[in-house]
Amino acid sequence: MGDKEIPVETFDALLRDLVTWNLVVAVERDGTQAWELAARAQQRLAELTRGRGPWPAERTAYLGRRCAECNRREVTWMRYGEYICEQCWQTRLSRTEDGQLADAAPSRRSRWRLRHRAEIA
Numbered sequence: 001m002g003d004k005e006i007p008v009e010t011f012d013a014l015l016r017d018l019v020t021w022n023l024v025v026a027v028e029r030d031g032t033q034a035w036e037l038a039a040r041a042q043q044r045l046a047e048l049t050r051g052r053g054p055w056p057a058e059r060t061a062y063l064g065r066r067c068a069e070c071n072r073r074e075v076t077w078m079r080y081g082e083y084i085c086e087q088c089w090q091t092r093l094s095r096t097e098d099g100q101l102a103d104a105a106p107s108r109r110s111r112w113r114l115r116h117r118a119e120i121a
Contacts, residue, residue, distance in 0.1 A: 013064075 018024045023041040026033050037045070062083055065076045069088035076083035084092070 018041075023038050024035045025038050027036055028034075060078065062076045062078070064073055065083040066072065067074050067076055067085040067088055068082035069084060069091070072085065074085035074087075076085050077089070078084075079089060079092075
């Protein structure tokens with residue numbers, strides 16, 4: 001995903017899911033509330049990463065995310081720092097095979113979104 005820092009708000013849905021499914025629990029430390037993984041989540045993480053390292057984001061299917069190209073809510077995968085649906089990914093690959101650089105020409109909607117985000121920040 002590069003050297004740039006991802007805004008923590010990006011993970012709101014994930015964090016809500018962790019709390020909803022009781023995979024993180026609130027604990028009291030030195031008079032303040034802190035969060036830690038539940039024992040069953042720690043055990044499962046140990047099983048999943050044993051000898052293989054962490055699961056790569058590129059192999060994870062994301063549900064309910066908007067595709068960076070077509071802006072539809074589809075099953076997406078993380079590709080070069082963007083959530084891309086399979087149809088748009090295949091289109092990018094075909095453009096690359098035709099000799100065009102897929103990353104050199106993002107969709108018009110993506111450019112608008114990047115410019116809009118930059119204006120807000």
